[in-house]
Amino acid sequence: xxxxxxxxxxxxxxxxxxxxxxxxxxxxxxxxxxxxxxxxxxxxxxxxxxxxxxxxxxxxxxxxxxxxxxxxxxxxxxxxxxxxxxxxxxxxxxxxxxxxxxxxxxxxxxxxxxxxxxxxxxxxxxxxxxxxxxxxxxxxxxxxxxxxxxxxxxxxxxxxxxxxxxxxxxxxxxxxxxxxxxxxxxxxxxxxxxxxxxxxxxxxxxxxxxxxxxxxxxxxxxxxxxxxxxxxxxxxxxxxxxxxxxxxxxxxxxxxxxxxxxxxxxxxxxxxxxxxxxxxxxxxxxxxxxxxxxxxxx
Amino acid sequence: xxxxxxxxxxxxxxxxxxxxxxxxxxxxxxxxxxxxxxxxxxxxxxxxxxxxxxxxxxxxxxxxxxxxxxxxxxxxxxxxxxxxxxxxxxxxxxxxxxxxxxxxxxxxxxxxxxxxxxxxxxxxxxxxxxxxxxxxxxxxxxxxxxxxxxxxxxxxxxxxxxxxxxxxxxxxxxxxxxxxxxxxxxxxxxxxxxxxxxxxxxxxxxxxxxxxxxxxxxxxxxxxxxxxxxxxxxxxxxxxxxxxxxxxxxxxxxxxxxxxxxxxxxxxxxxxxxxxxxxxxxxxxxxxxxxxxxxxxxxxxx
Numbered sequence: 001x002x003x004x005x006x007x008x009x010x011x012x013x014x015x016x017x018x019x020x021x022x023x024x025x026x027x028x029x030x031x032x033x034x035x036x037x038x039x040x041x042x043x044x045x046x047x048x049x050x051x052x053x054x055x056x057x058x059x060x061x062x063x064x065x066x067x068x069x070x071x072x073x074x075x076x077x078x079x080x081x082x083x084x085x086x087x088x089x090x091x092x093x094x095x096x097x098x099x100x101x102x103x104x105x106x107x108x109x110x111x112x113x114x115x116x117x118x119x120x121x122x123x124x125x126x127x128x129x130x131x132x133x134x135x136x137x138x139x140x141x142x143x144x145x146x147x148x149x150x151x152x153x154x155x156x157x158x159x160x161x162x163x164x165x166x167x168x169x170x171x172x173x174x175x176x177x178x179x180x181x182x183x184x185x186x187x188x189x190x191x192x193x194x195x196x197x198x199x200x201x202x203x204x205x206x207x208x209x210x211x212x213x214x215x216x217x218x219x220x221x222x223x224x225x226x227x228x229x230x231x232x233x234x235x236x237x238x239x240x241x242x243x244x245x246x247x248x249x250x251x252x253x254x255x256x257x258x259x260x261x262x263x264x265x266x267x268x269x270x271x272x273x274x275x276x277x278x279x280x281x282x283x284x285x286x287x288x289x290x291x292x293x294x295x296x297x298x
Numbered sequence: 299x300x301x302x303x304x305x306x307x308x309x310x311x312x313x314x315x316x317x318x319x320x321x322x323x324x325x326x327x328x329x330x331x332x333x334x335x336x337x338x339x340x341x342x343x344x345x346x347x348x349x350x351x352x353x354x355x356x357x358x359x360x361x362x363x364x365x366x367x368x369x370x371x372x373x374x375x376x377x378x379x380x381x382x383x384x385x386x387x388x389x390x391x392x393x394x395x396x397x398x399x400x401x402x403x404x405x406x407x408x409x410x411x412x413x414x415x416x417x418x419x420x421x422x423x424x425x426x427x428x429x430x431x432x433x434x435x436x437x438x439x440x441x442x443x444x445x446x447x448x449x450x451x452x453x454x455x456x457x458x459x460x461x462x463x464x465x466x467x468x469x470x471x472x473x474x475x476x477x478x479x480x481x482x483x484x485x486x487x488x489x490x491x492x493x494x495x496x497x498x499x500x501x502x503x504x505x506x507x508x509x510x511x512x513x514x515x516x517x518x519x520x521x522x523x524x525x526x527x528x529x530x531x532x533x534x535x536x537x538x539x540x541x542x543x544x545x546x547x548x549x550x551x552x553x554x555x556x557x558x559x560x561x562x563x564x565x566x567x568x569x570x571x572x573x574x575x576x577x578x579x580x581x582x583x584x585x586x587x588x589x590x591x592x593x594x595x596x597x598x599x600x
Contacts, residue, residue, distance in 0.1 A: 035389045042386060043403045045463070050406065052429055053418055068432035106314075114311035117304050129308070136319050140524055140581060143574035144322030146558055146567055147329070150337065151322065170318035173311050202303045231411025233527045238559060249413045253531070256417055263421060270414055277409045285402055289471055 050274075057267035064263045079268035087259060089272050091244060092251035097276075099161050099247055100229045103168035104222055110169070111176035111221070112214075116206055118177065119184030120192075130181070136174030142234055149238060159241035167235055172225045179224075183217035184210065223284050227277060248273045323578070330571035335564050347565070347572035357557065357569070360540060364548040367454060371549060372522035374458035375465070376515050382462075383469030383514070384507070388499070390470070391477045401474065405467030412464070416531030419460045423447055447533060450543040457547050461528055465521070469514045476510040477503070506599065512592030516585055523581050526551035550577060 058072040157163030233249035333340035423446040431443035538560040558570035
């Protein structure tokens with residue numbers, strides 16, 4: 001039955017197959033060649049800087065400075081060793097990973113139950129509460145940096161990774177509530193009613209029935225919060241004081257000051273800061289492209 | 299669901315969000331109206347902090363130039379996004395395969411983050427050892443080689459291009475999705491009516507894309523007026539010094555950071571809070587206004 005169903009071409013496919021069968025005229029072919037030329041040239045412009053970054057990180061510093069356009073002859077990983085140990089990139093990566101993962105986890109943990117209630121129940125004030133959370137989508141939270149600074153100071157949390165985690169998690173709540181409450185709203189009622197008849201408690205219904213169903217929304221939130229937090233420079237620049245607690249972007253700034261002349265190591269540092277994001281992107285391209293264009297393809 | 303359970307579910311998110319997002323912004327608003335001596339609050343200041351932004355040295359010499367740099371920065375970026383980005387998106391829709399590949403490639407710089415992009419390009423554009431000048435010399439265009447980021451006439455344009463390079467993947471994706479969502483009847487009807495490809499694009503497709511162009515412009519506006527990392531790293535910002543040659547790339551995001559944390563005046567809290575309030579009103583106000591115009595145009599189209 002399902003096999004039969006899959007074989008029937010969808011209506012939307014028909015015009016495309018029709019178009020594919022049509023031969024291109026010479027004029028159309030010329031336009032196509034021009035178009036491909038444009039696309040490939042810009043692909044080079046988009047990729048070349050990152051390619052140079054990777055290639056130069058694999059050459060010795062003397063080579064990088066004497067021949068800016070050269071290619072690596074043999075694989076030279078010494079700049080990575082320099083960045084990782086001498087410039088304590090190991091510490092920065094650990095701090096960044098720790099802070100980013102903890103912040104995203106905390107954000108999801110507090111936003112999930114709130115989104116569940118806001119997405120599935122209507123009560124007096126629920127509309128106001130939703131608007132209250134969603135207004136944060138447009139608030140430039142950085143402008144509150146001084147009060148945040150003194151607030152964390154009063155908790156003894158200046159130069160504390162926990163303080164950074166709290167600020168990051170809070171800044172993600174509007175987006176998380178926005179995505180997850182919409183998802184909860186779309187789930188069918190029957191599921192929780194069946195569980196309720198079976199005598200499951202409200203917490204159990206939430207944790208065992210509803211949360212597993214919104215996994216796609218959780219994935220979107222995780223991917224989309226991870227990137228800006230991993231890259232964030234402003235908050236750790238203001239809030240962190242000791243090198244041992246720096247996240248990658250602040251560490252990078254210090255590194256660029258201290259290793260000014262060791263270009264090969266500088267490139268290696270940039271690669272280290274970028275690699276996790278590239279891996280994430282290639283693993284989740286589909287979600288990212290879909291998320292960036294959410295609501296556009298009507 | 300009982301009330302008590304609902305409260306348990308809502309309270310953690312509510313507290314965290316209120317304490318670290320809403321309270322600081324409201325607090326900055328309140329702080330802007332008081333006199334400050336270090337962290338001690340003095341008397342009510344009225345609008346003195348606001349007028350002080352435009353009258354006290356060195357801010358009075360830096361704020362307006364930074365504002366105009368930011369405006370130019372925004373307009374330049376927006377023009378690239380909405381022309382080149384749109385062109386690439388249109389070309390991509392005509393492609394039979396490989397669209398995902400190009401989209402992925404063009405979006406990669408978007409992920410890297412402003413600070414890394416700035417540092418990367420500061421190395422690439424370096425006057426003596428940078429690959430960009432080396433490439434120019436290699437193809438016989440050595441006379442065009444110059445200290446791109448140190449020359450007052452090229453510094454801001456280069457910052458704009460680097461910013462556009464980083465973000466152009468986003469309008470390409472957005473326009474691509476919008477183009478895919480356009481009903482094909484309009485294009486077909488105009489084709490039947492004998493319109494050529496140019497007419498079809500400028501008379502039919504482009505007007506239908508205006509809402510998307512509006513969205514891209516608004517997001518670019520918000521992004522540009524919050525820009526901080528890119529210029530900080532690209533021009534190697536130092537302490538409370540203006541950034542770029544002769545302060546040519548000083549933007550509002552940098553000024554805000556300097557007023558709050560670098561210039562170290564006794565009234566830093568009052569002044570930076572006043573600046574935060576002005577920036578907030580300006581960015582938020584224009585974004586909301588533009589959003590309303592875009593919505594109205596969208597309603598007219600459908």
